[in-house]
């Protein structure tokens with residue numbers, strides 16, 4: 131793996147693909163969670179300390195898909211200018227604003243950069259060419275730097291202009307930043323060198339989103355815990371009455387196949403024995419603990435129940451490697467957070483006892499942060515979709531592109 135440490139950036143301009151796709155306050159447009167920006171600081175500091183300069187490029191949201199009510203692009207809401215002050219604060223220097231990512235102004239400013247200076251350019255996704263992986267667009271971007279550093283793990287699963295296609299314009303001058311290197315090292319530790327017992331905890335809303343990862347995990351793990359909304363499709367497939375819980379009827383056969391596959395491989399597949407059921411999808415709804423064999427009509431499972439918590443937590447506490455993707459229930463509502471919270475605590479306990487725990491981005495990362503446990507697990511990934519695709523066994527274009535330039 132070609133690391134940023136393999137280069138000396140003295141007198142060079144690094145063109146760094148970062149992942150500044152961060153949440154913004156709806157009204158003030160201020161950054162509400164700076165984790166992704168914070169994560170890239172070590173890479174940027176390394177370049178600056180070498181005596182180099184940085185041109186930073188990123189996307190922010192999906193500006194060409196999420197249009198305003200009048201059908202026009204919301205440039206203000208999707209401008210990377212919104213992250214400029216947070217970035218400057220974290221770096222401790224005034225980051226320059228380059229405007230349009232392929233404009234004359236950015237090109238001029240990039241070529242005038244002095245060692246120690248940083249330039250941020252505008253949202254790449256204001257151009258449809260970015261997501262299309264357009265080569266001419268990638269070539270224009272490539273003129274902004276001497277060395278391409280890919281540090282955007284969150285978009286490593288996309289073959290976009292700035293994340294993969296651009297590599298061909300930097301033969302022998304491409305590398306991974308520290309975020310990327312760390313993400314890949316941690317994912318590999320779990321997938322290739324897991325200490326046993328290895329437990330995967332999966333949850334969230336839909337089975338269909340997680341089928342490939344479940345299939346791949348069955349080949350690797352000792353225990354596969356299934357919680358959250360997706361558990362009910364498995365339960366229905368086994369003939370249980372699940373009331374109005376989430377269910378994907380077109381996946382029942384696939385669930386049965388997965389159960390059989392797990393049994394054949396000697397993988398312990400844990401489904402919840404009971405649930406916290408509610409009579410509406412609301413924190414104000416009536417709720418109770420209920421056995422999963424028979425959920426009454428009109429009631430839906432919104433969290434795992436007491437018995438499930440106990441058996442899941444027990445398996446987690448006794449594991450040496452833990453991969454977690456997807457909450458156990460609707461943890462955003464206080465009455466249905468207990469399952470996710472207790473499992474998060476069990477993951478923290480196992481970690482304290484020497485287990486390696488990897489939290490897979492998105493909702494699981496949000497849950498761990500909500501319960502204040504982000505520093506008590508081994509690693510919280512910054513890339514939800516990218517990490518999932520890695521665990522599905524796919525090659526990520528953002529990684530392959532750098533490796534191809536070796």
Ligand code: AMP
Pocket residue numbers: 333334335336339357358359360376431432433455456457458459460461462493
């Ligand atoms: P995903 O993006 O598929 O990982 O799903 C995450 C979402 O699933 C979270 O917002 C949870 O609120 C939701 N979720 C978890 N458990 C349930 C459940 N039993 N019923 C409905 N939604 C759920």
